[in-house]
Amino acid sequence: MIPRSKILIVDDELSMRMQLELMLNNQDYEITLIGSGKEALEKLAEITPDLIILDLIMPDLDGFEVCRRIKRNSQFQHIPIILVTVLESKKALTQGIEAGADDFLQKPVSKLELRARVRSMLRIKKQYDELQATLHMREELSNMVVHDMSSPIISVLLHATLMEEKITDTALLKNLEMIRMAADRLDSFVNDMLMLAKMEHRSLRLNPSMVNINQLILDAEKHFSIIAHSKGISLKLSLPEPSLEMSVDSNLFRRVIANLLANALQYSPANTTIRLSLSARCMNNNKSHLCMQIIDQGPGIPEKYRHRIFEKFEVVDLKRKGIPQIGLGLTFCKMAVDAHGGKIFVKPNHPQGSIFVVEI
Structure with a gap:
């Protein structure tokens, strides 16, 4: 079963929240209504929406500030935001773009326009999620390959060391030394890759x-x-x-x-x-x-x-x-x-x- 897209509607006017929800009825969305920007920020992690429809004029935190805070947070900055406003000035549009808004709707909101914008933003979010899943899978595969490379490299280093103890020919020893140094460098590279993976997943702990x-x-x-x-x-x-x-x-x-x-x-x-x-x-x-x-x-x-x-x-x-x-x-x-x-x-x-x- 395909999970329903989650939409968060943030507006200080109850009538406007209910109107937007009514316009999106029968679209198979999971809709959450919130009455303030402050509450939206507090519950963002709990709701994890796929799209935010955000009123611009609100008493506690306006839409510009809420948008800025969301886009500054690496955990939520990928969530599309549609700003809804009664303002018509180019200055408001510019401020919204600078704050990180992805789209705009003018009040009074048209039902057809709202549904079209929502579908467009959710399509972008879906593509982003699919890309992230693909990148994560590729990264996991790369880490697995790098991890599996460790054993043969260690084997090369071990046998090169054992051969150095038995060979007396100067020319052969020099060539063997170059092989060992190359294998040692490859081993360093593999270790760096593994440590990078651990650091990025915050599983590497310092041992000072x-x-x-x-x-x-x-x-x-x-x-x-x-x-x-x-x-x-x-x-x-x-x-x-x-x-x-x-x-x-x-x-x-x-x-x-x-x-x-x-x-x-x-x-x-x-x-x-x-x-x-x-x-x-x-x-x-x-x-x-x-x-x-x-x-x-x-x-x-x-x-x-x-x-x-x-x-x-x-x-x-x-x-x-x-x-x-x-x-x-x-x-x-x-x-x-x-x-x-x-x-x-x-x-x-x-x-x-x-x-x-x-x-x-």
Whole structure:
């Protein structure tokens, strides 16, 4: 059985609410009548309507303000809103559009026009719901595939390690080392995808503890110095003394460091230098705050794209435009840093390159 579309009618005049309900009779809708904008906002989650018909002139909160509040809420902003008004001015129409209204009806309301507008808005809402369901199913499938990739990657890494212990030929060892590093990088990518999925579903919990940040960076340097050497790139560190210790999720922050270094190495040309600097500062709360910078001499990122490279849904479009130094690894970094209450951004490294900055 197909569920009936739910319509919320909000108007401070009882006669108007009943008139609109009567006009929609025999249309197989589930209709709820509410007499104020304040009450509508309070009961929105309980009603979960597919469409809101909203009076503009009301004593407590007018239709503009109710519309603005609904559209600011990510849980409800997709619900179509039809504003009903006696006002005829272009100014009211402009205000309604700015508030986020999807359609308008002029009082006195025509029955045929009301039914047509309602059908149109419900059709749009249905298409939106179907698209969201498809995207959710695709995302679930992607997460399943990524999860299933973990086992074969771990197997490659394990067997590569076992072979390294038995092979003595220098050339073979070098090739095997490249295989292991490639598998290790793929494993990092898969882990990032899984963590992103958990973050988006709010199932990832931070496990903070006092961590030696200097040591996390030194551990990462041991791994990435091999890759840097093979590409003819110099990797230099600048760390504070004494070592900086602060409360972070060590696993997440280790991945942030690894992703930013891998990103810099991937796009840096030979005979250049990548610098990782860490500094500590004490704020008014007497707690240590860190500032980490990864400085490269790669192609750099144009200014107009710098605010977009950390967003998941921008990656495909930016790759199509040929913008370097982007990928889901940066999206993971932003989500991990945000989870710690910090911020991450990129700025230019003059005369060439990028500076990725993490502040927590």
